[in-house]
Amino acid sequence: MTGDATATRRRVLRVVAALVFLALLATPLAIRHFSSASEEGALSTAAALERHGFAFEEVSRAVGIRFSHEPPLLDSKLEPIMPAVAAYGAAVSVTDFDRDGWQDLYVTSSAMGGRNALYRNGSDGTFQDVAARMGVADLNREGTGVSMGAVWGDYDNDGYEDLFLYKWGQPALFHNDSGRGFARVTEGIALPAWINANTAVWFDFDQDGWLDLFVGCFYPADVDLWNLPHTRIMPESFEYAQNGGRNYLLRNRGDGSFEEVADAAGLTTRRWTLAAATADVDGDGDPDLFVANDYGINELYLNEGGQRFREVGRAANLARTPKSGMNASFGDVFNRGEWTLYVSNISEPGVLIHGNDLWVPTQDPGDEPSYRNLAGAMGVELAGFAFGAQFGDLNNDGWLDLFVTNGYVSGERRESYWYDYSMVAGGHRDIIADASHWPAMRGRSLSGYQEDRVWLNDGAGRFRDVTRAIGAVNANDGRSVAFADLWNRGVLDAVVANQRGPLLVYKNTVTPNHGWLAFALQGTRSNRSAIGAEIRLYWNGLEQVQQIEGGNGFAAQNQRRAHFGLGKASEVDSVVIRWPSGVEQVIPMLATNTLHTIMEPQ
């Protein structure tokens, strides 16, 4: 080839390369365009029922619930960044505290002097706040700290659900006096007088029939956020911090008292814990513990015979990359009879994209747990500054769906604090750990006005965002979400607690074409609440496992019942219940569209 021909060829190739280059630069814009084009807008209830099988209606005021969370006002030394520090405390937990068969709600406020609420379900469609009458309202008094959340569990097996309130301050245990009131019994719980807890979970880790309690802490116990001698209270790193609060494991002695056994059990880390959940992830019959930590890696503790816990997070592949864990929820999203784990993290476009995790087990039966993150592949990775999340079959089609709350601090709409946040977060620990180094927020937002997400499981390995279509738009700073069948209709309703915002109650309407089945369990040899019981439902060639939970998500607790959607199936093959005691109960051919109350065989 001649020199001229070569030069001409290269000129042509350069033009082609330039065109390809331009096309590549345009590729992200095209991806953005097509991904946003697939987002679904609002639909009428009829259209949502037709297309997705369910629709939400926000009914809090209509049913007598007018509760708004108030944030804490902390030491004035934190004033420049107060909104970011005082960004926790909106919580909701579901229980039937008076055993009338209707689900009640306990919600927390976090202002000093603010009152928590216990909404008793009146069975007539309305709720009434009975917290003051029951003695569980005025729990944010000066000098005692403020509420961060609560979990219900029948620790003395008397048949009534007791209340553990965790706080940035003095934790409190309340005994339920037969649904007529609550008596503070805190002196027996073996916790320090002051801790800064953000999560707690009831579970019977030693399987002795008495509920034990895990308490996870954010700040160290010696930090009193209302009386700070200095401002070195922040995490020492945004990805490797180990200067948070220690966690606690309270073993129930069975006589109304607890002993603190965290050190002996191997729970010794000092990460910044925000959430925890339990499930038997290794299938050996005892409950294991997952702990979600902000500013670092998460932890998975395998229960070794109720004596010790062994941390295997890194070996199991779910604690290799530090993120900002703020939620822990277990669910069987594939109907394979195994526990998938959802962990929420921060995703702020262009600044910090951790992405949420959907940890899917990959191990063979009998092997050590191992996980693979399929959040991206399944479409549930990018939610926002994500907090609480729950799995539940919202349209009764037989597949677990996902509800995720979002948003950190909503201030000035057009002003963002992210620049300052990222400037400091990338620095050395001597800078990060001191709140006085943090630029003032001056009313700016930090991932504010982000909408919650409702993702519908299509049963084929993908989740679809139907938030707007089914009417769950909430741009408050969502924290906690819990599911319950509030009106005993065979559907899961949703309750969302917003930081500095109203409590939202979404009444669910589900297509009548889909059946359901629910279980209320009562332990006899096991703990009376049956927390930790696994229920495996076999129907239509599918298998789904659910469990009775003692707290999960972020600062949340779902109803005690297990709720299964059946799709169009009109019958089930069998139900296998594995009680915490180890007793296995097989129940063939149960009637559908019914709540079954089942007692553990003696």
Place this chain on the structure above:
Amino acid sequence: MKFDRRLTAPLLITLILLGAHWSFGVLRGYEAILLAVAATIATELSLRRLLTGQTPQIASAYISGISISILVRSPLLWPYALGGVISIMSKYVLRTKRRHLWNPTNFGICALLFLAPFAVAPLSVQWGNDLWPMLVIWAVGLFTIWRAKRAHITLAYVASFFAFAIVRSLITGSSYAAEVAPITGPMYQLFALFMITDPKTTVSSTWGAVVVACFVAFVEMFLRLAEVIYAPFYALFLVGPVALLVEMWWTARRQVVQPTAPVASSIALD
């Protein structure tokens, strides 16, 4: 056997990468690294010969790929491939007088951050809590670029950053510690040690390079005052080509022939 100095940068970057990931899990995963490196090398292999007829610069492409995988954070995989291809292509598409104008890695990262903020973020965290990893990287990095006679650029930039941080602190009211915080993180270590020292995209004279480094920090100050999170990358993106064009114009005016590829090119985040 004599050590080939062109391998210094790939080896150093690889060691930093592996050490950081092994110690602190800083990367998205090994698949992201492989994808980015494969994208840059494949693009280099195909374009270099086709468009210039010259031997591909595999080490240079490798460094670009590694750099993309360190400096870009994304839960998705496609940004690593796209960033890698765009980086290398920019060398062959955006050029004048047989020189490319932008540092390829800088161009690729800026393109991703500007065009795909919904999918990517810059590296914005430190590696661990200790001072030692930071000191080790600074020490090894400075030694390496000192051997390559480029340390003056890094030192000029760092000194300017600290000086302009005083100005920013006075203007914004933020503490000086907050304003200098970014430079204690690994993103700045890589940026100051290996990206702004790229000889192919900075001016060739010693004092000229010092002035350009100071000017990068100066422009960055304004971007930071405008709360631009990617300020250092954008500052280099803006200043680098202008400096090169000015040098070309100046050189042509004086009709002095200058070498375009000094030995030191092997140490930069090319």
